[in-house]
Amino acid sequence: MKALIRWSRGMVGFLFLFLLLLTGSVGADVRVHGLFNGKALFSMDGERFLLRDGESGPEGLRLLRATSQSALVEYQGQRQELTLERGRFGGVYQTRAQPELRILPDHQGGYFVRGLINGQSVPFVVDTGATMITLSEEEAGRLRLPVSAGAEVPVETASGRVVGRRVVLDEVQIGGLREQRVEAVVLPGDRPSVSLLGMSLLSRLNIRNEGPVLILQAR
Numbered sequence: 001m002k003a004l005i006r007w008s009r010g011m012v013g014f015l016f017l018f019l020l021l022l023t024g025s026v027g028a029d030v031r032v033h034g035l036f037n038g039k040a041l042f043s044m045d046g047e048r049f050l051l052r053d054g055e056s057g058p059e060g061l062r063l064l065r066a067t068s069q070s071a072l073v074e075y076q077g078q079r080q081e082l083t084l085e086r087g088r089f090g091g092v093y094q095t096r097a098q099p100e101l102r103i104l105p106d107h108q109g110g111y112f113v114r115g116l117i118n119g120q121s122v123p124f125v126v127d128t129g130a131t132m133i134t135l136s137e138e139e140a141g142r143l144r145l146p147v148s149a150g151a152e153v154p155v156e157t158a159s160g161r162v163v164g165r166r167v168v169l170d171e172v173q174i175g176g177l178r179e180q181r182v183e184a185v186v187l188p189g190d191r192p193s194v195s196l197l198g199m200s201l202l203s204r205l206n207i208r209n210e211g212p213v214l215i216l217q218a219r
Contacts, residue, residue, distance in 0.1 A: 030061060032071050032082045033219070034207030036128075039063075040071040040082075041207060048203045050128070068209035084206050084217075098206075100217035101175035111214045113197070115174035117143055123194050124174065126214060128207075130198030133169065133184035139195055140167070140186040147186045155185060162187055172201055177218050179204050 034041030039052045040063055051063040064072040070083045103111045103126065111126040120143055127134075134155075140147050150165035164185040172182045174197070183200040206217040 030073075030075060032073075032084065033205070034128075034202070035066060035068050035071060035084065036207070036209060037067055040066040041128075041203065048199075050199075084208055098218040099176035100215055101177055102210075103214045103216070105212050105214070112194070113174050115172060115197070117172055118145075118170050124197040125194045126202070126216075127196040127198055128202060130196040131185075132166075132198045132200040133172065133182060134164075134192060134196035134198055135184055135186050136190050136192055136195070137186055137188050138190045145169075145186065150186065153185055155187060157187070157191070159191075164188070174201075174216070177205065177216060 029043075029045050031043050032040055033043060033048070034050075039050060041048065041050050042057065042061065042063075043049075044058050044061065047058065049057050051057050051061075051066075053063060053065055056062045060075065062074045064074055064079070066072075070081050072079065072081050101113070103113050105111055112123065113126065114121060114123050116122065122135075122139070122143070124133075135143075135145075137147065145167050147165045147167060150167045152163050153166045155162055155164045164187045167184050167186055169182045169184050171178065171180050173179075179201055182204075202216070204219070206219055208215050208217075
């Protein structure tokens with residue numbers, strides 16, 4: 001009987017250790033939300049970040065190759081090809097049909113779209129290199145945004161570093177895509193001449209290219 005009890009306790013300890021190791025082997029929730037040639041937009045446990053081919057991100061996630069259709073990634077010693085439909089590392093989830101906006105490039109390759117900020121019409125150019133939606137002081141004045149109440153934030157521009165003001169936009173809409181409480185930065189003067197549709201909005205969407213067409217899709 002004593003031997004049986006000792007064996008049972010040993011089994012309990014073994015099972016506990018097995019479950020602990022099994023739990024520890026589960027990685028973070030890694031998903032892809034945007035696909036471009038040479039770069040991809042990921043999230044890991046809710047944190048969003050952009051990687052280019054060959055770059056590594058949080059917890060060693062490495063982007064080996066990205067196209068507008070898929071991203072080949074390496075994570076925890078495993079390789080997997082992700083698409084927006086099969087966008088979760090180590091598993092598959094199917095996206096529901098969601099509203100989307102298709103944008104054709106202009107003759108110089110820029111993606112211009114007209115949207116709404118707090119119900120007022122604003123022309124945008126899509127800029128994945130901009131951290132936030134970026135407006136000129138002149139445009140912000142037209143929209144009657146509370147710029148003076150915003151916190152100062154340094155911004156690197158083509159002309160050098162300037163000090164902008166961070167504001168929160170109640171609502172931003174482009175086509176059928178609508179997001180609320182979106183951060184933006186307002187730069188002094190009349191630049192940029194066209195407002196930048198930056199990552200404070202784009203990171204909330206799925207982004208991909210189909211040939212020259214840029215597709216923004218709600219999640």
